[in-house]
Amino acid sequence: MGNMRETDKKKIAILGSTGSIGTQTLEVVRANGDLEVVALAAGSNVELMEKQIREFGPKLAGMWTEEAAKELKARIRDLEVKVVWGMEGLLEIAVFPEAEVLVTAIVGMIGIRPTIAAIEAGKDIALANKETLVCAGHIIMPLAARCGVSILPVDSEHSAIFQSLNGEPKERIEKILLTASGGPFRGRTRAELAGMRVEDALKHPNWAMGQKITIDSSTLVNKGLEVMEAKWLFDVDLDQIQVVVHPQSIIHSAVQYVDGAIIAQLGTPDMKLPIQYALYYPDRRPMDGKRVDFFELARITFEKPDMDTFVGLQLAYRAARTGGSMPTVFNAANEKAVGLFLHREISYLQITEYIEACMDAHKTIADPTVEQILEAEQEAYENISGFRQ
Ligand code: NAD
Ligand code: MG
Numbered sequence: 001m002g003n004m005r006e007t008d009k010k011k012i013a014i015l016g017s018t019g020s021i022g023t024q025t026l027e028v029v030r031a032n033g034d035l036e037v038v039a040l041a042a043g044s045n046v047e048l049m050e051k052q053i054r055e056f057g058p059k060l061a062g063m064w065t066e067e068a069a070k071e072l073k074a075r076i077r078d079l080e081v082k083v084v085w086g087m088e089g090l091l092e093i094a095v096f097p098e099a100e101v102l103v104t105a106i107v108g109m110i111g112i113r114p115t116i117a118a119i120e121a122g123k124d125i126a127l128a129n130k131e132t133l134v135c136a137g138h139i140i141m142p143l144a145a146r147c148g149v150s151i152l153p154v155d156s157e158h159s160a161i162f163q164s165l166n167g168e169p170k171e172r173i174e175k176i177l178l179t180a181s182g183g184p185f186r187g188r189t190r191a192e193l194a195g196m197r198v199e200d201a202l203k204h205p206n207w208a209m210g211q212k213i214t215i216d217s218s219t220l221v222n223k224g225l226e227v228m229e230a231k232w233l234f235d236v237d238l239d240q241i242q243v244v245v246h247p248q249s250i251i252h253s254a255v256q257y258v259d260g261a262i263i264a265q266l267g268t269p270d271m272k273l274p275i276q277y278a279l280y281y282p283d284r285r286p287m288d289g290k291r292v293d294f295f296e297l298a299r300i301t302f303e304k305p306d307m308d309t310f311v312g313l314q315l316a317y318r319a320a321r322t323g324g325s326m327p328t329v330f331n332a333a334n335e336k337a338v339g340l341f342l343h344r345e346i347s348y349l350q351i352t353e354y355i356e357a358c359m360d361a362h363k364t365i366a367d368p369t370v371e372q373i374l375e376a377e378q379e380a381y382e383n384i385s386g387f388r389q
Contacts, residue, residue: 008034009034009035009036010034010035010036010100010101010279011035011036011037011038011098011099011100011101012025012029012035012036012037012038012099012100012101012102012103012126012279013037013038013039013040013041013058013060013093013094013096013099013101013102013103013123014026014037014039014040014041014102014103014105015041015090015093015094015102015103015104015105015106015111015114015129016041016042016043016103016104016105016106016107016128016129017040017041017042017049017052017105018042018043018045018048018049018052019042019105019106019107019210020105020208020209020210020213020271021103021105021128021154021210021271021275022042022103022105023048024271024272024275025103025105025126025275025279026052026055026056027272028272028275028276028279029056030055031287031288032276032285035279037056037057037058038058038059038060038096038098038099039058039059039060039061039062039093039096039098039099040052040053040056040058040060040061040062040093041061041062041063041089041090041093041106042062042063042064043063043064043068044063044064044065044068046063046068046071046072046075049061049063049072050072050075050076053076053079053081054076054079058081059080059081059082059096059098060081060082060084060092060093060096061076061081061082061083061084062083062084062085062089062090062092062093063083063085063089064085064086065085065086066085066086068085069083069084069085069089087110087113087114090106090110090113090114091113091114091117093114094114094115094117094118094121094123095117095118095120095121095123097121099123100123100124101123101124101125101126101279102114102115102118102123102124102125102126103126103128103154103275103278103279104118104125104126104127104128104129104132105128105129105154106129107129107131107210107212107213108129108131108212108335109131109132109134109135109136109328109331109332109335109373109377111129111131111132112132112135112136112370112373112374113370115127115129115132115136115140116136116139116140116143116370119140119143119144119147119149120143120147122147122148122149123149124149124150124151124152125144125149125150125151125152126152126154126275126278126279127151127152127153127154127155127278128154128155128275130155130225130226130229131225131331131335133228133229133232133233134225134228134229134232134327134328134330134331135327135328135331135332135373135377136328136370136373137228137229137231137232138232138367139369139370140232141232141233141235150281151233152277152278152279152281153229153233153274153278154271154274154275154278155226155229155274156252156253156269156271156273156274157178157179157226157230157252157253158226158229158230158233158253158274159252159265159273159274159277159278160179160251160252160253160254160264160265160274161176161178161230161233161234161253161254161255162233162277163265163277164253164254164255164263164264164265165234165255165263166263168255168257170234170235170236171258172257172258173234173236173240173255173256173257173258174240174256174257174258174260175236175240175241175242175255175256176230176234176236176240176241176242176253176254176255176256177242177244177253177254177255177256177262177264178223178226178227178230178241178242178243178244178253179243179244179245179246179249179251179252179253179254180220180223180243180244180245180246180305181204181205181206181207181217181245181246181247181248181249182220182245182247182303182305183204183205183217183218183219183220183222184200184201184203184204184205184217184218185200185201185218185310186245186247186303186306188309189309190309190349193309193348193349194347194348194349195348196218196348197348198341198342198344201214201215201218201219201341201348202214202215204217204218205247205249206248206249206269207249207269207271209271211342212335212338212339212342215338215341215342215351216312216334216338219310219312219351219352220305220307220310220312220313220316221312221313221315221316221334221351221352221355223243223305223313223316224312224313224315224316224317224319224320224330225316225331227241227243227313227316227317227320228316228319228320228327231320238317238320238321243305243313244302244303244304244305245302245303245304245305246300246301246302246303247301247303248297248300248301249269250266250267250268250269250292250297250300251264251265251266251300252264252265252266252267252274253265266292267291267292268289268290268291268292270289270290272287272289273287273289311352311356312334312351312352312355315330315352315355315356315359316330318359319359322364323364323366324364324365324366324367324368325362325364325365325366325368325372325373325376326359326362326364328368328373328376328377328380329358329359329362329376329379329380330355330358330359332358332376332377332380332381333354333355333357333358333359333380333383333384334351334355336354336380336381336384337350337351337352337354337355337384338351340384345388346388354384354387357383357387358379358380358383358384361379361383362376362379362380
C-alpha cells in the first residue's frame with residue numbers, strides 16, 4: 001500500500017468530522033493507506049477542524065456558521081482549502097465531484113437535504129445519520145435505487161444485520177433481531193427515572209458516543225429510531241423486527257432466516273469496525289483491537305424491552321406504524337426535547353412527554369415531500385415552545 005498512486009485511493013467526504021463517528025472515521029482512514037479525505041464538514045469546533053485539515057488535506061471544508069467559517073479561513077490562510085458554511089456549504093460538500101463516498105456522521109435530521117443531494121450526485125452513502133432515514137426513508141431508499149448508489153449502514157446494529165445478510169435476498173428473512181444494551185437505566189422504574197439528571201443519562205454502560213445519541217440510548221428512543229432505520233435499510237415489515245435487550249453488547253444484531261437459522265455478528269463494542277466495513281464493502285479488511293474471548297465472557301443475557309417504563313420505544317412503534325410524517329414528528333420533538341434536557345431546561349421524563357404531545361397534536365401527511373417533512377419538524381418545535389409558556 002505504501003506506493004499506491006493517488007488515483008487508486010478511495011475518496012471520501014465526511015459530514016460531522018469532529019464528532020464521535022467523524023473522528024473514528026478519520027482513525028480508520030489513518031490506519032489504512034488507501035483512503036483519501038477530500039472534504040470535511042463540522043458544526044463549530046474550528047480548532048479540531050484545523051487539525052483535521054492539516055493532517056488529512058481535504059480540498060473543501062465547511063463550518064455551520066459564517067463566523068466559524070471565517071475563523072477557520074483565517075487559521076488556514078497558508079493552505080489552499082476552500083471554506084464554505086451553512087446549508088449551502090453542507091450541500092456543496094455533499095456533491096463535491098471528487099468524492100466517491102459520503103460519510104453522514106452529522107447528528108439530526110439536518111442531514112436530510114445533503115444526503116439527498118449526495119445520492120442525486122451519485123455518491124455512495126456510509127450512513128450513520130439515522131434521523132435522516134427515519135424522517136425521509138421513503139424518499140431516500142427509492143432515490144438511491146434509481147441513482148444506483150449504495151446506502152451502507154454504519155450504525156453497529158445495522159452493520160451487524162448487513163453483515164449477517166451478506167447478500168441473501170430479503171424473502172429469506174423471517175425476522176431481524178435488533179439488539180439493545182438497555183442503556184444506563186435498564187431495570188429502573190418510572191418513579192426512579194423521574195429524578196434522572198443529565199450526568200446520569202450520559203453514563204452509557206458500553207459505548208462512548210455523542211451526547212444526543214447517548215441520551216437517546218437511555219430513553220430507548222435510539223432503539224425506536226433504529227427500528228425505523230432497519231425497516232428502511234432492509235425493506236422488512238415492522239412486525240419482522242424484534243428488539244432484544246442484551247446488556248453486554250457483544251451480539252450486535254442478528255438475522256433469523258426462514259429455515260430457523262440465526263446468523264449474527266459478534267464483537268467487542270467498537271464503532272471502527274462498522275465504519276471500516278461500510279467504507280470497504282464488500283471487502284473485509286484487517287483491523288487491530290480487542291477480540292471477544294469466549295472464555296472471558298462469563299455470560300451473555302437477553303431480556304424483553306420494558307416498553308411501559310421506556311415509553312420512547314412504544315412511541316417509536318406508534319410513529320412507525322402511523323408512517324408518513326409521524327416519524328418526523330417523533331424525531332423532531334425528540335431532537336428538540338433532548339436539547340432542552342441537555343441544557344437542563346426540562347426534566348428527564350418530559351422528553352417523552354413532549355414527544356407524545358407533539359404526536360397527539362399532529363395530523364399525519366402520507367408520503368410527505370422534503371418540504372412537508374421540514375414543516376412537520378417546525379410544527380413540532382413550535383408546539384414544544386407552546387408547551388413551555
Ligand atoms: P456527535 O455529536 O459526536 O457529532 C456530530 C457531528 O456533527 C459533529 O462533528 C458536529 O460538529 C457535526 N454537526 C452537528 N450539527 C451540524 C451542523 N448543523 N452542520 C455541520 N455539522 C454539524 O454525534 P455522533 O455520536 O458522532 O453521532 C452522529 C450520527 O451518528 C448520529 O445520527 C448518531 O445517531 C449516529 N450514530 C452514532 C454512533 C456513535 O457511536 N457515536 C453510533 C451509531 C450511530
Ligand atoms: Mg446503534
